[in-house]
Amino acid sequence: xxxxxxxxxxxxxxxxxxxxxxxxxxxxxxxxxxxxxxxxxxxxxxxxxxxxxxxxxxxxxxxxxxxxxxxxxxxxxxxxxxxxxxxxxxxxxxxxxxxxxxxxxxxxxxxxxxxxxxxxxxxxxxxxxxxxxxxxxxxxxxxxxxxxxxxxxxxxxxxxxxxxxxxxxxxxxxxxxxxxxxxxxxxxxxxxxxxxxxx
Amino acid sequence: xxxxxxxxxxxxxxxxxxxxxxxxxxxxxxxxxxxxxxxxxxxxxxxxxxxxxxxxxxxxxxxxxxxxxxxxxxxxxxxxxxxxxxxxxxxxxxxxxxxxxxxxxxxxxxxxxxxxxxxxxxxxxxxxxxxxxxxxxxxxxxxxxxxxxxxxxxxxxxxxxxxxxxxxxxxxxxxxxxxxxxxxxxxxxxxxxxxxxxx
Numbered sequence: 001x002x003x004x005x006x007x008x009x010x011x012x013x014x015x016x017x018x019x020x021x022x023x024x025x026x027x028x029x030x031x032x033x034x035x036x037x038x039x040x041x042x043x044x045x046x047x048x049x050x051x052x053x054x055x056x057x058x059x060x061x062x063x064x065x066x067x068x069x070x071x072x073x074x075x076x077x078x079x080x081x082x083x084x085x086x087x088x089x090x091x092x093x094x095x096x097x098x099x100x101x102x103x104x105x106x107x108x109x110x111x112x113x114x115x116x117x118x119x120x121x122x123x124x125x126x127x128x129x130x131x132x133x134x135x136x137x138x139x140x141x142x143x144x145x146x147x148x149x150x151x152x153x154x155x156x157x158x159x160x161x162x163x164x165x166x167x168x169x170x171x172x173x174x175x176x177x178x179x180x181x182x183x184x185x186x187x188x189x190x191x192x193x194x195x196x197x198x199x
Numbered sequence: 200x201x202x203x204x205x206x207x208x209x210x211x212x213x214x215x216x217x218x219x220x221x222x223x224x225x226x227x228x229x230x231x232x233x234x235x236x237x238x239x240x241x242x243x244x245x246x247x248x249x250x251x252x253x254x255x256x257x258x259x260x261x262x263x264x265x266x267x268x269x270x271x272x273x274x275x276x277x278x279x280x281x282x283x284x285x286x287x288x289x290x291x292x293x294x295x296x297x298x299x300x301x302x303x304x305x306x307x308x309x310x311x312x313x314x315x316x317x318x319x320x321x322x323x324x325x326x327x328x329x330x331x332x333x334x335x336x337x338x339x340x341x342x343x344x345x346x347x348x349x350x351x352x353x354x355x356x357x358x359x360x361x362x363x364x365x366x367x368x369x370x371x372x373x374x375x376x377x378x379x380x381x382x383x384x385x386x387x388x389x390x391x392x393x394x395x396x397x398x
Binding site: 008010011012013014015017018019021022023035036038039041042043044045046047048050051052054056057058059060061065067068069071072094107108110111112113114115116117118119121122123126133135146147148149152155156181182183184186189190191192193194195196199 | 334
């Protein structure tokens, strides 16, 4: 087995962590060290946020945790459990709905959480780990199983580990794992001076 | 003048791009090359997103653009204009409210945009640039000045450039520029197996 790579095709070079990041569903049967899990959480912790409110919270379960990892796995929807169950580390990423300082709604909580998970993800790459995110989650199941308070939105589930063999995935997934990555052309997401104006 | 540095203090090492990122308000009077602006947009472009919907849009204005840059600057609130006006590159980051595929609301649009701006920001670091984000923006002004359609939320303004001299900032800002960075302890944002359980 060789590790499947999908470097981003860009018009100008980007940093290798960004270039090489993609979202494999295949995970090797290999545990992640405590120090590495701490490192990826530290990477999230130091993200910028609106008013430095740090709305992100991470409930982490490793396979060695047994029932807690099973509870986290149950928080993924059935389709996503097919691959999430291969991951040695599962994390539910949550966003505090309000500012702690004054109780006002924090409109940027999900935005800030997205940035924190991006930093977590790039730190994974730096450590040789990969991440697959799932929006397809069972929020009620995760909330109950992981005791997540109503004050926090449950935003995504993360499956984390060392990249594995695509052919160990079930059903249609080995084929999907090999699909090329695709993005809109740069000119459809970036504009010069005015929305819609050619960059 | 020496460049003010504020490396994150972490319990385990994190990648230098993440460690060294902070949000200066001081910008040097030095233009950013077109290739570097393209590179940071490419970094955003290749972010992961829910259903690969890529809800992010970036309206970019450089100081050389004249009226467009002035229009972008006017999109920051007055307090934030004090430092944004020093930045050679201003970007408004927008999120498409719905999925293009079916018109359904995209609940993860802001989350995905946050991730894209995080990748953009770390690419800035890789190129020797710094970013300061502002949620304190005049959305109506930005929408009109940059012709942003209602279908897109205007989420943040970004000021980008080479780091400058803190003492060139007005009023209270040199002091704020020198304040240490602070974050909640890791144990307040990360839990093991259950929300609130000690990591």
